[in-house]
Amino acid sequence: MNLETVLAMAAAAGVTLSNARAEAALPLVLAMQRADAQLRALELTEPPSGPDPVP
Amino acid sequence: MTGIAALARGYRTGGPSPLDVVAAALARIAADEPRLNAVSTLLHVSAMAEAARAARELAAGQDRGPLHGIPVAVKDLFAVAGVPTKFGADPVFHGNPQTDSAVVARLRAVGAVIVATSQMLEFAYGAAHPSVGQTNNPHDPARTSGGSSGGSAALVAAGHVPVAVGSDTGGSIRIPAAYCGIVGMKPSFGQVSLAGALPLSWTLDHAGPLASNVADARTLLGVLSGAALPAHPAKLAGLRLGVIAAHRDDDSVTPDMRRQFDAACARLEARGARLIDVALPHVEQISAALMLILLPEATAIHARRLARAPERMAEATRLQLDAGALVPAAAQVRARQFRTRLCAAFAAIFTDVDALLSPTVGFEAPHEDPPIEQDGGSSEMLCTAPANLAGLPAISLPCGTSASGLPLGLHLTGPAGADARLLDIAEAVEAALR
CATH class of the missing domain: 3.90.1300.10 (Amidase signature (AS) domain)
Known part of the structure; x- marks a missing residue:
């Protein structure tokens, strides 16, 4: 992932980011990408959930 | 006071x-x-x-x-x-x-x-x-x-x-x-x-x-x-306290914290508590899942503020809000799927133990709060984030001090909805460590 990718993701999300802002966000966006890669590797099949509030 | x-x-x-x-x-x-x-x-x-x-x-x-x-x-x-x-x-x-x-x-x-x-x-x-x-x-x-x-x-x-x-x-x-x-x-x-x-x-x-x-x-x-939580004193004798090795042994846990944690465990065992090593599946992915839920939710909550005056925010806050908009929907769903798996794993663990025991944080108070996008930020939440993700009651108690005299914390987590019972256990642990 690079700056252009972040700008493209922002555009797709309807978010306006300057080059400088996108560059600043890049490390955190990469961290989120790594986090998602960890979850992808688990091949989760469960339905998404809450937590459920206490009754 | x-x-x-x-x-x-x-x-x-x-x-x-x-x-x-x-x-x-x-x-x-x-x-x-x-x-x-x-x-x-x-x-x-x-x-x-x-x-x-x-x-x-x-x-x-x-x-x-x-x-x-x-x-x-x-x-x-x-x-x-x-x-x-x-x-x-x-x-x-x-x-x-x-x-x-x-x-x-x-x-x-x-x-x-x-x-x-x-x-x-x-x-x-x-x-x-x-x-x-x-x-x-x-x-x-x-x-x-x-x-x-x-x-x-x-x-x-x-x-x-x-x-x-x-x-x-x-x-x-x-x-x-x-x-x-x-x-x-x-x-x-x-x-x-x-x-x-x-x-x-x-x-x-x-x-x-x-x-x-x-x-x-x-x-x-x-x-x-809105409902009183009456005390029913817990006995340490026979109490089953699970220890997640990945938390106790994490690199972020300093020698001071480890020494105080081990000393607390020894005192609890001496009073009859049973300490049981337990494995929490996918413990390494918990912080990842938490961040993939937290960031986009926070961005949605603060969207109008971010649009209105981003320059009036702390740089770290603004960065996190910017990044939250870029977390794909599929990643958020995967994080919530992970939460389902984590809740099931905790439910299974709590058939064998009454509460889980860990350091609250692996280290003493730092000079500044670590930013959450850095590894230090994640390690600060290592032992606390699981209870947020699974909605479980959890409590931090004082657990001695570091060599420099700063407080350290002991963390107890209980089954969902068992808040009063967790308080009972915490009170017994507090008395034993006093």
Whole structure:
């Protein structure tokens, strides 16, 4: 992932980011990408959930 | 400050009155504020009026229970009618609520005296706003009191109020409690209403008590949740306490913390508790899942603020809000799928143990709150985040000090909905470690 990718993701999300802002966000966006890669590797099949509030 | 029970007893037996206690608390808080930076708004006038009312009512035999006339601080994201809510942020984001949050309404209903709104990290999102600054630790003002409920923790730890209210999305009650050497509890998800509180993450946020001991935390949580949590003393003999090796042995756990944790385990075992090594599946992915839920939820919550005045936010907050908009929907769904798996894993573990035991944080209070996008930020939440993700009750207790004399915390997690039982266990552990 690079700056252009972040700008493209922002555009797709309807978010306006300057080059400088996108560059600043890049490390955190990469961290989120790594986090998602960890979850992808688990091949989760469960339905998404809450937590459920206490009754 | 004296605990709730002793103050309450004094109120009813000719000891210091609510007026005496609240006046003294206000004076101490004001005098200590240059050192701590723990207060957002000090409520001199309304607090003295509430204290006078409590004194009158108690003298007339109108007793509203254990918090009647007790000074309380409330994190500055819970609406207090007529008091600006500042959220640890720039004035452009401040609110002027006309009605109380649910938490504050419950406190008022039992006659508690709200003496201050307490300082916090900006929007409870991990960074101090530069115009606000961090709240300093009463044990060493060169260090942080932790976040994001640092003001509440500092006021309790300094002895200025017996109890305070905080909120916790990844550890924001329990981490400052550990850094400041007090008790902090995040109850089960939904146990305390968040109506009238600024959210950070709808599915991770919790409100709860900070106190100098477990009994006071129990009393406050009972009020906040609207149902008393009667004590049924737990016996350590035979109690099954699970230890997650990945938490105990993590690289972030300092030798000081490990030594104090092992010493606590030894004392509990000596009193008959059974310590059982347990494996929490996918423990390494918990912080990842939490962040993939937290970031996009926070961005959705703060979208209008971000659009309106991003330059008025702390740089770290703005970066996190920018990045949250870029988390793909499929990644958020995967994180919530992971949550389902984690809840099932915890449910299985709690068939074999009564509670889980770990350090609260692996280290003493740092000089500054670690940014959450760095590895240090993730390791700060290593042992606390699982309970947020699974909605479980969890509590931090004092667990000795580091070589430099700074407090360390012991963390207990219980099954969902078993808040009263967790408090029972915590009280037994607290007594054993005292």
